Amino acid sequence: MTSEELIHACAELGDAEAWEEFVSRFRIPMSLSIKRTACQWGKDPAQFVDDLLQETYLKLCADKCRLLLEFAQQHSDEAVLGYIKTIAINVAHDHFKSLHSQKRGAGETDQLHEDFDPAAQGGSFGGPDAMDREVFLKQVDAQLQDCAAGSNQERDCLIFWFYYLQGMSAKAIAALATIKLTAKGVEAVIFRLTRCLREHLGNTGMPNSAEP
Amino acid sequence: MIRPFDKHLDSDELDRLVSLLETSVSGSEQLSEPALREVQRHVESCQDCSRKLRKHQSVHSEILRMRVPSPSPPTPKCMGDAGWLEVAAGLLPEAKTRELMKHAAQCGHCGPLLKNAAETLVDEATPGEEALLASLQSARPEWRKNMATTLRDSVRERQQKKSWWRALFVWPTPVYAFAGIATIAIVAWIGVRILHSPSAEQLLAQAYSEHRTLEVRIPGARYAPVQAQRGTQRSDFDRPQSLLKAEDLIGENLRKKPNDATWLQARARAELLDGNYESAITSLQRALEAQPDSPSLLTDLGSAYFVRAESADRPIDYGNAIESFGKALAKSPDDPIALFNRALACERMFLYTQAVDDWQHYLRIDPQGDWSNDARRRLTALKEKLQQHQESQSEPLLSPAEIAKAGTNSAPTAHKIDGRIEDYLRVAITDWLPQAFPAASEQPSIDARTALSLLAEITRKNHGDTWLADLLNDRMSRQFPAGIKVLAASLRANERGDYSEGQRSAHSAALLFRKAANAAGELRAQAEEVYSDHLLWEGPQCLTLLNQMAERLGHGNYRWIDA
Numbered sequence: 001m002t003s004e005e006l007i008h009a010c011a012e013l014g015d016a017e018a019w020e021e022f023v024s025r026f027r028i029p030m031s032l033s034i035k036r037t038a039c040q041w042g043k044d045p046a047q048f049v050d051d052l053l054q055e056t057y058l059k060l061c062a063d064k065c066r067l068l069l070e071f072a073q074q075h076s077d078e079a080v081l082g083y084i085k086t087i088a089i090n091v092a093h094d095h096f097k098s099l100h101s102q103k104r105g106a107g108e109t110d111q112l113h114e115d116f117d118p119a120a121q122g123g124s125f126g127g128p129d130a131m132d133r134e135v136f137l138k139q140v141d142a143q144l145q146d147c148a149a150g151s152n153q154e155r156d157c158l159i160f161w162f163y164y165l166q167g168m169s170a171k172a173i174a175a176l177a178t179i180k181l182t183a184k185g186v187e188a189v190i191f192r193l194t195r196c197l198r199e200h201l202g203n204t205g206m207p208n209s210a211e212p
Numbered sequence: 213m214i215r216p217f218d219k220h221l222d223s224d225e226l227d228r229l230v231s232l233l234e235t236s237v238s239g240s241e242q243l244s245e246p247a248l249r250e251v252q253r254h255v256e257s258c259q260d261c262s263r264k265l266r267k268h269q270s271v272h273s274e275i276l277r278m279r280v281p282s283p284s285p286p287t288p289k290c291m292g293d294a295g296w297l298e299v300a301a302g303l304l305p306e307a308k309t310r311e312l313m314k315h316a317a318q319c320g321h322c323g324p325l326l327k328n329a330a331e332t333l334v335d336e337a338t339p340g341e342e343a344l345l346a347s348l349q350s351a352r353p354e355w356r357k358n359m360a361t362t363l364r365d366s367v368r369e370r371q372q373k374k375s376w377w378r379a380l381f382v383w384p385t386p387v388y389a390f391a392g393i394a395t396i397a398i399v400a401w402i403g404v405r406i407l408h409s410p411s412a413e414q415l416l417a418q419a420y421s422e423h424r425t426l427e428v429r430i431p432g433a434r435y436a437p438v439q440a441q442r443g444t445q446r447s448d449f450d451r452p453q454s455l456l457k458a459e460d461l462i463g464e465n466l467r468k469k470p471n472d473a474t475w476l477q478a479r480a481r482a483e484l485l486d487g488n489y490e491s492a493i494t495s496l497q498r499a500l501e502a503q504p505d506s507p508s509l510l511t512d513l514g515s516a517y518f519v520r521a522e523s524a525d526r527p528i529d530y531g532n533a534i535e536s537f538g539k540a541l542a543k544s545p546d547d548p549i550a551l552f553n554r555a556l557a558c559e560r561m562f563l564y565t566q567a568v569d570d571w572q573h574y575l576r577i578d579p580q581g582d583w584s585n586d587a588r589r590r591l592t593a594l595k596e597k598l599q600q601h602q603e604s605q606s607e608p609l610l611s612p613a614e615i616a617k618a619g620t621n622s623a624p625t626a627h628k629i630d631g632r633i634e635d636y637l638r639v640a641i642t643d644w645l646p647q648a649f650p651a652a653s654e655q656p657s658i659d660a661r662t663a664l665s666l667l668a669e670i671t672r673k674n675h676g677d678t679w680l681a682d683l684l685n686d687r688m689s690r691q692f693p694a695g696i697k698v699l700a701a702s703l704r705a706n707e708r709g710d711y712s713e714g715q716r717s718a719h720s721a722a723l724l725f726r727k728a729a730n731a732a733g734e735l736r737a738q739a740e741e742v743y744s745d746h747l748l749w750e751g752p753q754c755l756t757l758l759n760q761m762a763e764r765l766g767h768g769n770y771r772w773i774d775a
Contacts, residue, residue, distance in 0.1 A: 010367070014368050016364060023356045046344060046347070054528065058561075062366075064367040078302075082333065089297060140275070140278070154314075162316075164275055165278055166323035166324065168327045175330045195223065195227055201274075202268045202271045
């Protein structure tokens, strides 16, 4: 049964078995999302997951599941799962945010990351290292376009940059809905592109290469 | 087997040697240890291969060093923190997602935010996560079953009438019902007399009725109207004598038997009567450790959650209360106290259909007396509420053509509009205004203008809100139609959950209205932007805008925007 059929059976037909299936199907992804959000807030997930899970279910089913059903009618099962997980994460964030603000007292606002002045990193903007890095990145980018040529060029380049520039794991990249690959698939793309780049750049040399 | 000298490294062997630098991604066939040693010996003796390997290793090291420094400060192209979850989950339009992902891939500020969102969405659980999830209440089949029942009841409004009649037919004949009730009452009375400490329970019930502060019921208490309580703590002088006596008795017995479930339950009831819901919950949880299936304890725990939900403004506790009452009713389906209290909790959770079912069930168990009169009053009020809700919601909103046809002096039309004034204000922004003030090339709708005038009059006269009237008064600028169009787009975007788009459109609309010198339009667009900011978690931006608005709102009568 697709998500749309399931939600329809619950919301419109009131089918008891469908409701049990609904609760079972989405419980683990929702619980995981809530658990990870709790960890981000430094909270013990065991104390919060059950309550927030219940709150998420109620939120999803508010107004006879109208919003969820409408979303399911227009999107794939994967997107519905992403939608449900997003609601769970937002419910958890709202809860912890509210706890946090109660603790600090009303009227105060969160300190922005923007206010934080990060310590200068090695190779900061403008330095010789940074300029070398920029040159190298351009060289990699140009070569990458060739290596990734094909119908999935844009996706494959993104995977490469997410992995090497942002340090995202293959699992995390695969969790991005638009990538539409498993973690193994992501690893294969990274491997293929890395090998191709190395072969080309290894033969043409690099800006700061000490090799003859 | 010795590798011939002229057999140089192939691509897989090169990959294997280079990937010794990095082990997380290796798509090449793994070489066996002897083969790897053989390859390394070859590299040591072959200059060409050695140089080739060094070059590849050098390139690979450079690739590994490409990582952007983070966290970096945001650039003007960066978007708010909250939107990345929607990007990762693929909830935004595809073109927009692609554009944002390209930005995040290179940005030291947005990349980590997207990474964080993606890591939260990963489907696969670690062994630690699996163990944690398995230990939760929600992993138990009965939790899932109860959740499914609660959810089903919450959306069963449409079948309400059908189930109401079906329930009547399913119920046994009145004779059996009466006999059943009488038997239960007698058995319960004997049980209470024999098994429980009569005096403590009676004293607590007496205290409840003498000065009823709880909406939920406790067993044995006579009906009394709820009295408002001033302050959170009462002086001992204000407390009923029966409660003080009961507390003495309970304290004395708990000193002798500190873990006795009966006395813990009595203490919990006394604590509830005193408003100490946290202590009551703790006492009941301790009692339930000894008697986990006791319907009476589960009912009292549900009542304690209900009181906490009311006192501490914790709506989630209504859910806990319903769950606890549900467990009690699973053991004892005709328990009047659990039915009565669950009906109250369901009403608070807007589970009206289930509340109606519970009140009807209750009235079959307890058809006469003060409590049943109270239940009947509540049931009637609830049915009226349901009826009104269904009627108003099932009727479509009047169209501008219908309003224009009825005329601006039609009292029934004005009454209908006023009954759903917020719905009409919304549709005025999303539909009527763009129809009444379209781009120069299109024909304006006279009906929409008539409908807007009437709506402006109703909001001004009946609600003291001059927003729409002011908006319509300052409409001569060329920017006005564009502002209207973008404001409508903003509301629609927010409604479908695309808060980034809602925010952008609202901001553009505010600028257009500012150019058009239309303060009402600008304030409404800013209110929409605040709404988007709030949902995008852009707290500081939201507060700045709110402060700006608060100053200007002080000069006008824009109640809905104020709210």
